[in-house]
Amino acid sequence: MLLSKSLQAATAAALLFAAPVFAQQPDIADQTVDTAKMLRDAALKDDTAYNLLESLTTEIGPRLAGSPKEQEAIDWAIAKFKKLGFDKVYTEPVMVPYWERLSEHAEVLAPFTQPLHITALGKSVGTPEGGVTAEIAHFKTFEDLQKADASDIKGKIVFISNRMERHIDGAGYGPAVRARGAGAVEASKKGALAIVIRSIGTDSHRLPHTGGVNYVEGVKPIAAAALSNPDADLMERILTRGKPITLKLDIQVKHHGEVEMANVIGEITGREQPEDIVLIGGHLDSWDLGTGAVDDGAGVAITMATADLINRLAPQRPRKTIRVVLFAAEEIGLVGARQYAKVHGDDAGKHHQIGAESDFGAGPIWALASNVNRDSTFVVDKMAQLMRPLGVLRHERKSSGGPDVGQMGRAGMPTLDLMQDGTDYFDLHHTADDTLDKVKPEHMRKNVAAWAVFTYIAAEWPGEFK
Ligand SMILES: [Zn+2]
Numbered sequence: 001m002l003l004s005k006s007l008q009a010a011t012a013a014a015l016l017f018a019a020p021v022f023a024q025q026p027d028i029a030d031q032t033v034d035t036a037k038m039l040r041d042a043a044l045k046d047d048t049a050y051n052l053l054e055s056l057t058t059e060i061g062p063r064l065a066g067s068p069k070e071q072e073a074i075d076w077a078i079a080k081f082k083k084l085g086f087d088k089v090y091t092e093p094v095m096v097p098y099w100e101r102l103s104e105h106a107e108v109l110a111p112f113t114q115p116l117h118i119t120a121l122g123k124s125v126g127t128p129e130g131g132v133t134a135e136i137a138h139f140k141t142f143e144d145l146q147k148a149d150a151s152d153i154k155g156k157i158v159f160i161s162n163r164m165e166r167h168i169d170g171a172g173y174g175p176a177v178r179a180r181g182a183g184a185v186e187a188s189k190k191g192a193l194a195i196v197i198r199s200i201g202t203d204s205h206r207l208p209h210t211g212g213v214n215y216v217e218g219v220k221p222i223a224a225a226a227l228s229n230p231d232a233d234l235m236e237r238i239l240t241r242g243k244p245i246t247l248k249l250d251i252q253v254k255h256h257g258e259v260e261m262a263n264v265i266g267e268i269t270g271r272e273q274p275e276d277i278v279l280i281g282g283h284l285d286s287w288d289l290g291t292g293a294v295d296d297g298a299g300v301a302i303t304m305a306t307a308d309l310i311n312r313l314a315p316q317r318p319r320k321t322i323r324v325v326l327f328a329a330e331e332i333g334l335v336g337a338r339q340y341a342k343v344h345g346d347d348a349g350k351h352h353q354i355g356a357e358s359d360f361g362a363g364p365i366w367a368l369a370s371n372v373n374r375d376s377t378f379v380v381d382k383m384a385q386l387m388r389p390l391g392v393l394r395h396e397r398k399s400s401g402g403p404d405v406g407q408m409g410r411a412g413m414p415t416l417d418l419m420q421d422g423t424d425y426f427d428l429h430h431t432a433d434d435t436l437d438k439v440k441p442e443h444m445r446k447n448v449a450a451w452a453v454f455t456y457i458a459a460e461w462p463g464e465f466k
Contacts, residue, residue, distance in 0.1 A: 025375045025463040028382055032460045035314055036386055036453045042313055043449035049305035050441040052080060053298060053362075057291040057436045064288040065329035066098025066259050073284050074262050077300070077326050081266035084308045086324075088269060091262035094339045096329040098256040099123045101288060104225060106196070109133065110246040112238060117206045117228040118196065119289065120251045121180060121213035122332055124224040131250030132157065132193050132223070138239055142179040145186050154191030157247050158183065161232055166202040170360065170422045176200050181214050184224040194223040194249050198232035203427035206230050210287050210430045212332055223251045261328040263336045266304065268311045270321040270459065277323045278458045279355030279413070280306065280451070283330030283337075283404055290434030294425065298439060298447075299358030300326055305444075306451040310459070318459035320353065327404040330359070331430075337404035341411055348411035349466040354458050355409065356416040357402025358447070361428070362439040363421035365450045367395035372414045372465040379461055380416065386453045390446050395419060414465040416458075418450055 056076060063073040074091065081089040101120050108114040137156040139145040145153075145160060160179040165172030179197045187195045199209035208228040215221040227235065238245055264284060270276060282299025286292020307322045328336030344352060354372065368387060370380040384394040400406045401415030409415040428434045458465070 026461070028379060028457065028461055032457060033382070033386070035460070036456050039309060039313060039452040039456055040386060040390070040449045043309055043452050044445050046305070046309060046445060046448065047441060048308055049301040049444040049448050050439070052301035052304055053293060053439060053444065054436060055080070056297045056300065057293045061291040062288045063284065063286050063292060064100070065285040065332045065335065066096040066256065066261060067100065070096070070261055070285050070328065074264055077264040077284060080304065081264070084304070085311060086266035086268060086307070088267040089265070091264050092340065092343065094261050094263055094328040094336045095258045096261040096335050097332065098259050099332065100254045100256060102252040102254055103250070105131070105250045106225065107248050108235070108238065108245055109248055111241060111243040114234060116231045117208055118225045118231070119208040119210045120253060121224040121226060122210050122287065124213050124251060124253060125221045126251050126253045127194060127223045127249055131248050133246065133248045134193050136235070136245040136247050137192065142183055142186065145183065148190065150190035153187065156192055157249060158187035158192045158195040159235060160195070160197045161236055162198060164200050164202055164426060166423060166426070168366070168421055168423050169419060170425060172202070173200065173426065177211070180211050180226070184213050184222055185216050185219050188219050188222045192222060196225050196227055196247070196249065199226045199229050201229065201426050201429060201431065204229055205427070205433065207431040207433050210289055223249060225249060225251060261336070263328050263340055264326040266307065266324045268307050268317060268322040270319055271317040272319045274321050275351050276320040277352050278320055278455055279323050279325060279352055279405060279408060280357070280455055281325035281327060281405060282358045284326040285329050285331055287331055287430050289430065289432040290428070291436065292434060293436045293439055294361040294428050294434050295430065296330070296359045298362035298444065302358045302444065302447045302451055305448050306455050309448060309452050310456050314456060318456060319462060320459040322455055322459050330404055334403055334407065337407040341407035344408065345411035348408045348413035352408055352413045354414045354416065354465045355401055355405040356418060356454065357405035358418065358451070359402050359404065360420040360422050361425040362443050362447070363423070363425065364443050364446050365390065365392050365418045366421050367393045367419040369395040369397045369399040369417040369419060370415070371398045376463055376465045379457065379463065383454050383457055387450045390450050392450055416454060418454060420447070
């Protein structure tokens with residue numbers, strides 16, 4: 001294409017101006033673009049990702065952090081990587097606290113009697129044997145609990161009823177989830193005996209959403225549980241009668257201490273710069289209630305299948321190494337990812353050149369965000385252009401790299417976010433309803449198509465994203 005005279009002049013001026021500030025970056029070769037397109041189109045006819053997810057959810061199922069089922073999942077992943085023909089398959093050890101749910105039960109005793117559907121929050125302590133029975137202290141939000149007087153809470157069970165809003169990008173989760181993560185400590189500081197929260201989820205099913213609760217040194221840990229959303233509605237309706245609620249909560253758990261698990265790693269070795277890494281992956285553990293199909297079996301399967309597709313179909317191995325990391329124990333506090341960043345953090349932005357994570361369910365990708373340096377933005381723009389037929393838009397927000405890979409992002413590695421449509425994700429998240437039937441095979445294919453464009457170009461383009 002010919003440039004106009006003035007545009008040529010402007011371009012020359014921009015180059016002159018830019019030269020001392022930004023390094024010259026190589027173009028993306030036509031061959032690279034053609035191969036990326038070929039991989040994208042092939043992915044749309046390939047069910048490897050769905051088949052991996054079907055296998056993981058059928059043959060392993062729930063894989064709670066630290067449990068024997070997480071170890072089974074690790075063994076599954078090693079075997080699958082090998083069977084798919086990855087060049088290197090290995091593990092890195094991670095010490096993981098193993099918390100186990102034994103039983104959970106709650107009922108309203110007054111002013112009416114009603115059984116409730118609840119689940120203990122992950123890592124919660126138990127109630128005393130036989131449960132705890134007390135009056136409810138109700139707060140609409142975590143912030144209301146923070147402002148409350150201890151005299152209104154002492155000796156009671158705190159109930160926080162905040163509702164999570166539905167958004168395509170999960171923007172409602174952050175504000176709502178404080179009640180789950182920090183509610184127990186705040187309630188305990190003010191003398192509460194236990195805490196129940198409205199589930200952090202957007203559905204109206206009678207399935208409560210679990211998820212981690214945090215305790216801090218020096219504050220007595222109290223039992224913490226989530227009510228299903230219809231049960232939280234029920235509690236609120238009872239409260240409108242103007243009489244106090246008496247609740248009985250009985251949670252029994254077991255803390256087994258720390259056990260050794262592992263991050264599982266599969267690599268396609270780069271042909272020219274094998275020491276340089278494109279890092280992709282998801283987390284292998286799941287909560288215990290469902291079979292971990294959308295959280296995060298989908299991400300595991302999508303990223304494994306992406307590297308496999310490139311390994312099988314690209315005319316030669318990409319220039320740089322594709323490393324798929326399946327992180328341990330994400331759900332109970334990013335344990336595997338933190339360990340990975342402890343070991344590899346010094347390399348973030350050096351040989352670990354760029355990374356991305358799939359951990360937002362199995363919905364189609366609708367946007368691509370990045371935080372690469374200015375002079376490699378054109379590469380991400382090209383990726384987005386090649387993903388356009390899949391319905392992907394270029395997003396202006398800065399990427400985080402996801403919960404696990406984002407730990408390396410924080411240490412200085414550039415990241416991309418392949419943003420999935422999460423409109424329905426929090427209907428299923430951390431519930432017994434997180435099962436394979438919710439996943440559409442065509443969505444898995446479209447995910448791999450987009451991931452293949454990103455992963456292949458990132459690994460083949462000779463420039464640097466930092
Ligand atoms: Zn997850």
